[in-house]
Each structure stands twice: as C-alpha cells, then as structure tokens.
Amino acid sequence: MSFTIRIILAIIALFLVELYFYKRTKSSFGKIFERINAGRFNGIFKYSVIYFNLYPLLSLLFWIAALLKGSQLFVPPKNIYFDLFMVYPFWIFILIVLQSSLFFIPLDIFALAVRYVFKNNNLISKSRDLLIVIISVFFLIYVPVRVIYDQKVVSLRITEFAKEKLSDDLKDFKLILIADIQADWYTDESRLQNYIDKINQTEPDLVLIAGDIITSTPLYINTAAEFIGKINSKYGIYSCVGDHDNWAYRPDAVKSREEISKALRDKGAFMVDDSNKVISVGSSKIGITFVTDTYSKRISESSLGNLMSTQKESTVKILLTHQPGERIIGKAIANDYDLFLAGHTHGGQITFIFPFIELTPTLLETKYVKGDFILNGMLMIVNRGLGMSISPVRYNSTPEVTLIVFKDKE
Numbered sequence: 001m002s003f004t005i006r007i008i009l010a011i012i013a014l015f016l017v018e019l020y021f022y023k024r025t026k027s028s029f030g031k032i033f034e035r036i037n038a039g040r041f042n043g044i045f046k047y048s049v050i051y052f053n054l055y056p057l058l059s060l061l062f063w064i065a066a067l068l069k070g071s072q073l074f075v076p077p078k079n080i081y082f083d084l085f086m087v088y089p090f091w092i093f094i095l096i097v098l099q100s101s102l103f104f105i106p107l108d109i110f111a112l113a114v115r116y117v118f119k120n121n122n123l124i125s126k127s128r129d130l131l132i133v134i135i136s137v138f139f140l141i142y143v144p145v146r147v148i149y150d151q152k153v154v155s156l157r158i159t160e161f162a163k164e165k166l167s168d169d170l171k172d173f174k175l176i177l178i179a180d181i182q183a184d185w186y187t188d189e190s191r192l193q194n195y196i197d198k199i200n201q202t203e204p205d206l207v208l209i210a211g212d213i214i215t216s217t218p219l220y221i222n223t224a225a226e227f228i229g230k231i232n233s234k235y236g237i238y239s240c241v242g243d244h245d246n247w248a249y250r251p252d253a254v255k256s257r258e259e260i261s262k263a264l265r266d267k268g269a270f271m272v273d274d275s276n277k278v279i280s281v282g283s284s285k286i287g288i289t290f291v292t293d294t295y296s297k298r299i300s301e302s303s304l305g306n307l308m309s310t311q312k313e314s315t316v317k318i319l320l321t322h323q324p325g326e327r328i329i330g331k332a333i334a335n336d337y338d339l340f341l342a343g344h345t346h347g348g349q350i351t352f353i354f355p356f357i358e359l360t361p362t363l364l365e366t367k368y369v370k371g372d373f374i375l376n377g378m379l380m381i382v383n384r385g386l387g388m389s390i391s392p393v394r395y396n397s398t399p400e401v402t403l404i405v406f407k408d409k410e
Contacts, residue, residue: 011056014094021097022049024104025136028129055090078185083392088147091393096136096143099352102359103135143395150394151191154198154386157402159372161339161379162409167315169282173406174202176233179210179322179343182244182387183224187215191399192227195386198401200232206279207233208288210343210383211242211322213260213271218248221263229267235279237269238288242322242344244389245271246296253296274299276311287314289337291321293328304328308335316406324368324382333376339404340380345369347384351396358396370397 026045062077111128114121161175176199183192199207213224231237245260246253261271272290279286289311293299299307308331311317316339319332324342332340347370348360362369373380384400 017101018097021101024132028132031129032133052089052093055086058086087392091391092144092147095395096139099143100135100139102352102354104132107131147393147395150398154195154399154401156198156202157400159381159402159404160407161404162407163316163338164409166406166408167284169284170315170406171408173281174205175404176202176204176207177210177341177381177383177402177404179383180212180346180385180387181224182212182215183220184215186392187387191386195399196227196230202403204233206235207231207237208320208341209239210320210341211240212244212343212387213239214248215244215387216247218259221248221260225263225267228264228269235281238277239264239269239271240290240320240322241271241273241292241294243294243296246294274303274307276307278314284315285313286316286318287311288318288320291319291328293321293323293325304331324366324380329375329380333378337378340378343383343385345382346388347397347400349388349394349397350391353396
C-alpha cells in the first residue's frame with residue numbers, strides 16, 4: 001500500500017471518528033443539560049469543530065499553492081501565533097477526540113447490548129450519557145494539561161546494569177543514554193537547554209546518543225551540535241546514526257550524515273557509522289558497537305557479523321543503534337553483548353490511556369516501546385528521547401534522560 005493511500009485512509013478514518021465524537025457528545029450533553037438553549041448549544045459544538053479543523057484545511061491550501069509553484073515540498077508556516085491558534089488547538093482537539101472515543105465506543109456497545117436484552121432501558125441510556133459527559137469534561141482538561149507537561153518536563157530515569165565480577169574501575173560508572181533530540185522549530189533552544197541541564201546534573205562518565213540529532217532540513221544542525229557540545233562527560237559523547245540524520249538534505253543521505261558528523265565533531269562529540277569504539281577506564285575497557293540500521297540505510301548480515309565479531313576483548317560490551325529491531329537484537333544476544341541501547345520510539349510519543357494497557361501507534365512497529373527488557377541475560381534499554389515526529393506534541397510520553405549505573409552482580 002502506497003504512502004499516499006495510507007494518508008487518504010487515515011484522513012477518512014479520522015473524519016469518521018470526529019463525526020462519531022461530535023454526534024455522541026452533542027447528543028449526550030443535550031440530554032443531560034436539557035434546559036440549555038438547544039440552538040446555542042448546537043452552534044457552539046458545530047463552530048468549535050469547524051475551528052479546530054481549520055489547520056488541516058489551511059495545510060491543504062498551502063500544499064496546493066506549493067504544487068502550483070512547482071514544488072513538491074510543503075513547509076508549514078513557522079509562526080508562534082499560527083502554532084498557538086491553529087497547530088496546537090488542532091492536535092489537542094484530535095487527542096481529545098481519539099482519547100474520549102476509546103471510552104465512548106465500549107459504553108455504546110454495552111448500552112446497545114443491554115437495550116437488546118432488556119428492550120427499552122432508560123436508566124442505562126441516561127447513565128451512558130452522564131458517563132460520556134464526565135469523560136468528555138475530564139479529557140477536555142487532562143489532555144492539554146498533559147501535553148503542556150510533556151512539553152516542559154524532562155524526567156530522569158535511573159536503572160542499574162549488574163555484571164558479575166565487575167572491575168573496581170567500572171563500579172558505579174555512570175552511563176547516560178539519550179535519543180531523538182530532533183532539534184527543530186518545536187524542539188527549540190529552551191527545550192534543548194532543559195534537556196542538557198538534566199544530563200549535566202547527573203555528572204556522567206559517558207554519554208551515548210541513539211541517533212536523530214535533528215528532525216529535517218539543515219537549518220538546525222548547528223543548533224543541535226551547539227547544545228550537545230555543552231554536555232559535560234568525562235569519557236566523551238558518542239552517537240549512532242538515526243533515521244532523521246539521513247534527511248537533512250533529502251534524498252542525499254550521505255551529505256546529511258557528513259554535515260551532522262562534522263558539526264558534532266567541531267563541538268567535541270562524535271557520530272559513529274557502523275564501527276566499533278573502545279573506551280578505556282583504568283585497566284578496564286568498554287566496547288561499543290555502533291550499528292546504522294535505519295529506513296535509509298540497512299546494515300547487511302555480513303557487515304553486521306564482521307562488526308560484532310571484532311568486539312570481543314572488552315569488559316563490558318554495548319551495542320548502540322537507533323531502532324530496536326528484532327534482527328539486530330537477536331544478533332546482539334548471539335554475540336554475548338551486555339547492553340543493547342536504542343531510541344527511535346519516542347516512548348510511544350502519543351500514548352492513550354485505556355484500562356490495563358497503554359495504546360500507542362508505536363506498537364504497530366515494535367513491542368519494545370520504552371524502558372528496560374531482559375533478553376537472554378542481555379539488558380536492553382529503549383530511551384524515550386526528547387523530540388517529536390509528525391505531531392508537534394507528546395501525550396503521556398515525558399521526555400527522558402536514562403542514567404545507567406554499573407554495579408557488581410553479587
């Protein structure tokens with residue numbers, strides 16, 4: 001299925017969910033608040049939905065204008081007022097619609113089943129309508145508050161890596177894992193500085209970045225490098241190549257990687273492409289294998305085997321890659337790696353609340369969305385990162401700095 005067809009289907013599905021949300025909330029609010037002027041009430045609902053959908057309509061017009069000018073590339077306006085009054089309201093509205101509908105649908109199914117069994121049951125219908133009003137009001141408040149929280153806050157997650165007979169040189173060694181910095185219009189200097197400050201507060205020994213230094217275009221390469229250069233790390237700062245690191249100069253992925261690598265190198269940080277690096281800590285050695293396995297560039301089986309086979313003498317073996325793919329994970333386990341570090345998922349950038357499960361589109365790509373996983377004795381860590389893709393907001397996925405503390409396994 002082509003990308004265009006998928007986009008069209010997604011738009012149709014979104015329209016149908018919006019229509020369902022509109023009719024369900026309008027009906028339930030109208031029944032619960034019967035004394036409210038129906039005409040005025042319906043007008044508020046209708047014009048609110050129209051306003052919140054102005055952004056995709058304007059985006060379509062901008063895209064058509066770009067096509068008429070002979071350009072295939074649509075670049076949305078970069079204006080704080082456009083964001084505040086168009087972009088953010090649209091995305092927050094969509095999140096409210098999707099999040100609320102996840103609860104509306106089961107309520108409607110339950111009410112329909114009860115009505116089928118007991119024929120006409122007004123109590124069930126009224127209870128359903130009241131619950132829909134309560135859910136709508138709750139998410140009308142919760143969603144924007146949570147989006148703002150995830151925009152402003154960076155969490156520090158501390159986890160331990162334990163290994164038997166760990167040398168004294170590596171006991172309490174502090175390794176920082178970050179990912180998906182993705183400097184752009186929305187991940188601006190304020191967010192970047194907040195992220196760097198959180199890293200430096202830990203006084204790290206070593207910092208590893210699981211790729212995606214920028215989101216796209218070369219405009220933010222130097223900005224990203226400048227802030228990464230502010231990180232204080234005793235044994236250096238190293239990054240693997242991420243998906244977006246290939247997209248600064250589409251379709252010239254090589255030029256994109258080279259410019260990002262140079263900008264980082266000028267600031268004392270290093271992007272490593274399909275290679276090994278050994279960090280000496282006293283008499284001990286930390287061996288890091290940097291694997292580039294992205295949408296733009298997949299490492300071959302033979303290259304991956306050769307790369308891993310040369311990493312044998314280290315006290316601690318680490319594999320750093322952008323995507324937590326099953327193929328690379330399996331190879332890392334087979335080659336006795338101690339740590340597998342990745343990013344890419346944004347921790348499920350958009351994660352919906354639902355009983356007993358966190359629902360995120362990221363689950364369509366991988367089951368390793370965030371956190372720690374023990375796989376055949378290997379510790380795999382997936383960092384939530386900082387930046388954003390497609391949507392300029394995070395929802396129930398607070399940006400994360402992961403502090404990995406080395407411990408002797410007793």
